[in-house]
Amino acid sequence: xxxxxxxxxxPLYEQIVERFKQLILRGVLSEDEKLPSVRxxxxxxxxxxxTIQKAYGxxxxxxxxxxxxxxxxxxxxxxxxxxxxxxxxxxxxxxVVREGEAIGMTVREFVExxxxxxxxxxxxxxx
Amino acid sequence: xxxxxxxxxxPLYEQIVERFKQLILRGVLSEDEKLPSVRxxxxxxxxxxxTIQKAYGxxxxxxxxxxxxxxxxxxxxxxxxxxxxxxxxxxxxxxVVREGEAIGMTVREFVExxxxxxxxxxxxxxx
DNA sequence: TAAGTGTATTATCACTCCTAGTACACTTAG
DNA sequence: CTAAGTGTACTAGGAGTGATAATACACTTA
Numbered sequence: 001x002x003x004x005x006x007x008x009x010x011p012l013y014e015q016i017v018e019r020f021k022q023l024i025l026r027g028v029l030s031e032d033e034k035l036p037s038v039r040x041x042x043x044x045x046x047x048x049x050x051t052i053q054k055a056y057g058x059x060x061x062x063x064x065x066x067x068x069x070x071x072x073x074x075x076x077x078x079x080x081x082x083x084x085x086x087x088x089x090x091x092x093x094x095x096v097v098r099e100g101e102a103i104g105m106t107v108r109e110f111v112e113x114x115x116x117x118x119x120x121x122x123x124x125x126x127x
Numbered sequence: 128x129x130x131x132x133x134x135x136x137x138p139l140y141e142q143i144v145e146r147f148k149q150l151i152l153r154g155v156l157s158e159d160e161k162l163p164s165v166r167x168x169x170x171x172x173x174x175x176x177x178t179i180q181k182a183y184g185x186x187x188x189x190x191x192x193x194x195x196x197x198x199x200x201x202x203x204x205x206x207x208x209x210x211x212x213x214x215x216x217x218x219x220x221x222x223v224v225r226e227g228e229a230i231g232m233t234v235r236e237f238v239e240x241x242x243x244x245x246x247x248x249x250x251x252x253x254x
Numbered sequence: 255t256a257a258g259t260g261t262a263t264t265a266t267c268a269c270t271c272c273t274a275g276t277a278c279a280c281t282t283a284g
Numbered sequence: 285c286t287a288a289g290t291g292t293a294c295t296a297g298g299a300g301t302g303a304t305a306a307t308a309c310a311c312t313t314a
Contacts, residue, residue: 011271025230037290048273053292070280070290082230089227090240093220097244100216103152103209107241113217114238117224138302164259175304180261197259197311259312267304274296281290 016055143182
């Protein structure tokens with residue numbers, strides 16, 4: 001479920017946060033599903049419990065999970081989180097295009113790139 | 128020309144590298160133009176010369192500038208660099224779209240987002 | 255020759271990441 | 285109730301990085 005890359009420059013706790021956010025947004029982990037306990041996951045990944053605690057703390061702060069003392073950490077409702085992430089992706093896309101334009105690329109060029117990705121793009125796809 | 132953000136989490140030398148790469152790719156700095164000397168820029172930014180040296184070293188390693196000992200640092204030919212950056216942007220775009228699709232967005236949605244950015248998008252723009 | 259240039263070295267400080275160990279309060283299964 | 289499992293908090297220390305400070309050397313050019 002969680003895989004660490006020790007060669008990665010990013011801190012371990014950050015990799016863990018990133019991975020769980022992915023799993024939650026994509027629905028691999030369901031709403032109210034219980035996450036591995038701090039100590040359990042620390043054992044599995046062979047790292048210090050404090051590092052897991054830091055990751056979970058960050059996930060809770062960002063509202064991806066919620067905590068019940070004595071019971072564990074659980075996945076938050078995903079709706080709002082997913083919408084927020086979508087808006088982030090839209091902004092990233094705009095940012096990429098703006099930089100591209102600054103060095104000579106065109107919006108057209110990007111649109112065509114996207115249309116090549118489209119799986120069902122061969123029929124008439126104008127309204 | 129170069130502006131530092133001390134509140135930025137990224138290292139100073141990295142901010143400097145980033146900024147010069149931008150200026151070079153966008154043609155604000157011309158081919159063979161001389162960069163500020165290590166000591167001069169350090170004075171202007173009120174930071175340590177070693178930090179500038181580290182930034183310039185990185186820029187040289189990435190072939191954005193070339194060095195002539197005793198003379199200074201100069202902007203490299205920009206053609207290849209610009210093409211490489213374009214390919215990076217294309218890949219970033221694909222990456223954004225792939226993640227978007229994983230959480231329920233569609234290529235169509237992204238295309239429409241792009242077309243809203245297009246400055247000349249109101250005429251018939253289908254071939 | 256003197257000034258300006260890149261380059262290298264050593265030392266030091268501050269901060270972050272991670273580990274290690276310990277302790278406490280809460281919840282739940284037995 | 286008790287024990288095990290849970291989150292949480294704290295202190296301490298090691299390792300690495302970013303930045304500073306000071307100095308020195310070789311090269312180029314006016």
